[in-house]
Amino acid sequence: xxxxxxxxxxxxxxRETFSLLDALLHGDWATAxxxxxxxxxxxxxxxxxxxxxxxERQLRSLPLVERRAVT
Numbered sequence: 001x002x003x004x005x006x007x008x009x010x011x012x013x014x015r016e017t018f019s020l021l022d023a024l025l026h027g028d029w030a031t032a033x034x035x036x037x038x039x040x041x042x043x044x045x046x047x048x049x050x051x052x053x054x055x056e057r058q059l060r061s062l063p064l065v066e067r068r069a070v071t
Contacts, residue, residue, distance in 0.1 A: 013046060
């Protein structure tokens, strides 16, 4: 959305986040692997928020997956 139409409080994903989302969508694993930790975290948050909004419930397993990714 353009800045004028964007609802207050909505996120503003970076270009890197959009690039990672596009890479994941198209199976471009080299680009996905090259993403920085910050970009991966931001992208993961957006995907989780999107899923939770559509499911109308929390992803209870998400904290477990995030903990396993760190170790």
